[in-house]
Amino acid sequence: MIISFKLIPVRPMPLPPRHSPCNVHHRYWEVFMRKFRTFLLLVSLASVFLAASCGPGNIDSTDLSGGGGGPSIITLTLGAAAIGNSGSTTASATVTDSSSSPLPNITVDFAVGTAGAGGFSPAASAVTDAAGVATVTFTAFPAGDDSVVNITATVTLSGGGTIVDIASLTIGAPPPPVPANMSLVISPLTINITGTATVTATATDAGGNPAYNTNITLTIIAGALLGSFDNLDPLADTVTVLSDANGQIIATFYAESTSGTVTIQADAAPASTTASLSITSNPFAVALVATDDTLTTAQSTALTATVQNVAGNPVQDGTIVSFAITAGDPAAGTFSSATATTVVGVAQVTFTASASVTGAVVVTASAGTAPVVSGTELITITQAGAGSIEFVSASPNVIGIQGSGTQDNSTVTFIVKDVNNNPMSGEPVDFTLYGPVGAYLGSGGTTDNQSTAADGTVTTILHSGMVAGPARIVASLTNDPAIITSSGNISIGGGVPSASHFDLAASRFNLEGLACLNVSTSISSYMSDRFKNYNILTGTSVSFTTEGGAIDASAVTGSTGIASATLRTQAPYPEDVNPAAWETVAAGLQYTVGTRTYNPRDGWVTVLVTTTGEETFIDENADGVYTAADTFTPAVHDLGEPFIDSDDSGTRVAGELFFDWPSYVPGGVAGTHQTGNTVWDDQIPIHESITLLFTGPPHVSSNTSRIRTTAGGSGNINIPVGGTETFDVYVSDINLNSLIGGTTVAVSTTNGTLAVFGGSPLPDGVFTGPAVFFATLTNGNTSGSAQIATLSAKVTWPSACGTVIVEYVYPGIITLDP
Structure with missing residues (x-):
């Protein structure tokens, strides 16, 4: 083909x-x-x-x-x-x-x-x-x-x-092009009430070209009541206009008579944007009124300025108003502030008349700029009369008797005020002293007269004598004795710490010092003189010594008679001492392992605090000094040389550290501990001791932390249905001491119902022996067969060097019979 x-x-x-x-x-x-x-x-x-x-x-x-x-x-x-x-x-x-x-x-x-x-x-x-x-x-x-x-x-x-x-x-x-972008310009961004602003919105497409023939809508989305887009319609909060060849619309915003902020939104779907403008309320008129336009010297009155805008409404909050004296003597008074800001159209300041200038002045309140608007008020100032005398201070308010080595005089100050409660100058004042024998005012005697200074104050000087006690000064106006007042009590003290007014305290007593280093506590001494005044003792030196750990050697008292030092845990540790009579095996307060016998006092630490003071006596004739007529009982009041009571017996034994008296104390023998000298000493080391605990972590053994029946048993036991058995839960360290504060103990059972009595977490303090919890176990067995209950204790020890958790159980078998 x-x-x-x-x-x-x-x-x-x-x-x-x-x-x-x-x-x-x-x-x-x-x-x-x-x-x-x-x-x-x-x-x-x-x-x-x-x-x-x-x-x-x-x-x-x-x-x-x-x-x-x-x-x-x-x-x-x-x-x-x-x-x-x-x-x-x-x-x-x-x-x-x-x-x-x-x-x-x-x-x-x-x-x-x-x-x-x-x-x-x-x-x-x-x-x-x-x-x-x-x-x-x-x-x-x-x-x-x-x-x-x-x-x-x-x-x-x-x-x-x-x-x-x-x-x-x-x-x-x-x-028309599709809008993609929108810009909104408001000019100006701030207008006064009843003013106008031009609002310009421009829409463009994605390529930046004008979005012409496009409807653009302007809407007031915030502050709609503050203005509109129609001068004849205050509710016209939206307007829609077709954009021109430039993609633009222009509208006018008309402000109403209230200030605030307005937000406008421009929309041409899908493009949208917003912009804001502020509407201010500029001052148009100021009215100034004084609460009292007739004052006496140094008297005050409130000035109230009411500021309105052109609409007759209050200007916006925060409008600044200035106050000044514009006629008369500028020194005639002062304002609490030269300016104030309005709240709901009102600004207030206080005008205070001078204490020395009289006459009429014009005060003016001004607000606004270009133009400035103002209001005035006429104030008349006249001289004020005396009205009161007041006690101001006694410096110091505690002085020592003459020869005590402490300050023996006090400046006592009063102030005289007029009827308007303002200070008065040049007023004569009479003073009268009521106090212990020998005390006097000024250059001598129990009366004095002085005149007030420009600030209205007047002073007299109180001098102590040889007798301690409270002093009081009465002050009255020479020209009007009915105007009178009193200073209150001013203490004339002995000036040195008293042995019977000496105490110690610790911020923490139980420290984990057998396991952790650098655990600290603050030891504070509290002192006063024999008249119970503590502020007389400022600068008194106090010494600290400890049996265990390390402590600041000395401290100085402040204005309240307190001196503190910090003790920290470290070597040396508490001495191993023989059990005291109360630390018996039967009481569970001692046990022996090998050649060592453990007891609670093996963890006790003695801290000794000393200072120079006077021994206690009974002031039989209340003359403030020790005389032959006063009572001093050596068996009660006589002090021995201070020592560290390491065995906690209360009496020094051989080997315990002691401190010789200074040479000015009679009866001292160097190197030999003295228990007293049988005479009253006005300068002697007075001392007090405080006991702390150095403890370790929970120690579990048949003698320390353990669980026993209340009867002391630890073998197998059977509890009949509905029956109970009571157990003792012991918690201690190796020395049979309770653990540090904050340690928690949780007792639980695997079967039966358990009720536990005792405080967890453990408190801080020095206690004699272990912490003991009581637990009652009830047999509620309904199973038809015997149940075994395991009773256990969980101890959480929150030490500074790490938390340790120890658990132990009752050693015998506890059977809950069916």
Whole structure:
């Protein structure tokens, strides 16, 4: 069979094919050829194969193109992509062969895809010129709808088939760009009430081009009651305007008569943005009123400035108002503040008249800028009379008797005020002393007279004598004795610490010193003289010594008669001492391991505190000094030399550290401990001791931390149904001392019902022996068979050097009978 074929170049187009499906394949291969001409031969071979596959009845053997130079490509170009109704545009079709050479004298047919859209002139077809171009004019009909139509250019090939190109044309007004961005400008950003601002919104598309002919809506989304977009309608909080060629709208915002912040939103879907402006309430008028416009010297009055805006309403809060004396003597008074800010239109200050200037002054309140508005008030000031005398201070309020080595005089101050409670100067004052024998005022005697200073104060000097006791000074006005007052009691003291007024305290008593270093506690001494005055003892030196650990050697009392030192845990440790009579085996307060016997006092630490003071005596004649008429009982009052009571017996034994008396104390023998000298000493080391505990972690043994029945048993026991058994749970360190404060103890059982009595966590303190908890176990067994109950204690020891948890159980078997 002989098969002849020809490639027919056909451009794809949206019109229905005029030939068989084979021709459709030809057309699409030709498109591919046009785009990749360098592969033309390869495509032609593929077309041969495709044509052969279609069968002998579908092959066109006529050479429609007249050889390889026939029409192959048509390109349609419109003079304008869009025209209005009745508008025109050219439609030019360029025809070339397969090598892109122009073809003249080719007829091109033009058509519009939408009926009634318009027509072509001079005709719907044209012949290509020497450049291969055929041109017609398309004119849209006046009554056409806005639309997009397809213009087609077609060349019909001589052997059948066509080549076609299509171009789109918009008829009528084009749709406005889609807004993508929105800007909003308010000018100015701050306006006064009843003022206006220009609001400009600009919309652009994604490419930054103006979004013209677009509805843009302005809406007041915050502060709607503060203004509107219509001067005649205060509720007009929204406005919609079509954007101009620049994608812009301009509106006017009209402020009402209230200040605040307004937020405006501009919308043109999907673009949106917001901006805010402030509405201020500038001052327009100020009214100034004084609570009292007639004052006496040094008297005060409130000044109230009411500031209104142009609408007669209060200006916005925070408006600054300035106050000044604008007429009269500027020294006639002062203001509590030169400026004040308004709250609901009101600003207040206090005007205080001078204590020495009288007359009339004009005070002015001013607000605003450009212009400044102000209001005035006339205030008249007259001289005030005396009204009172008051006690101010006694410095110091405790003095020593003469010869005590401490300050023996006090400056006593009063103040005289007028009827307006303001200080008065130049007022004479009479003073009268009531106190112990020998005390006097000024240069001598029990009376004095002085005049007040410019600040209204007046002073007299109290001097002590040889007798201690309370002193009181009465002050009255010379010109008006009925105005009178008293200083209250001023103490004239002995001036040295008294042995019977000496105490010690610790911030913490039980320290984990057997296991941890540098655990600290503060030891404080509290002292006063024999008249119970502590502030006379400022600067008194106090010495500290400890049996165990280390402590500050000395401290000095402050104004309250207290001196403190810090003790820390370290070597040396408490001495191993023999059990005291009360530390018995039966009491569970001692046990022996090898050659050592352990007891609670093995963990006790004695801290000795000393200072120089006087021994106690009974002042039988109340003259404030020790005389032969007074009682001193050596067995009660006589002090021995201070010592460290290491064995806690209360009496010094050989080997215990002691401190010799200074040489000024009679009866001392160097190197020999003295228990007293049988005479009253006004200077002698007075001393006190305090006991602390150095303890360790929980220690479990049959003598220390353990669980026993209350009867002392540790063997197997049976508890009948409904019956109970009581147990003692002991918690201690190796020396049988209770553990540090904060230690927790949890007692539990595996069966039965348990009730536990005792304090957990453990308190701080020095206690004699272990902490003991009482536990009652009740048998509620209903199972029909015996149950075994394990009774256990869990101790958590929160030391400074780490937490330790110890658990132990009752050693015997506890059976809960069925």
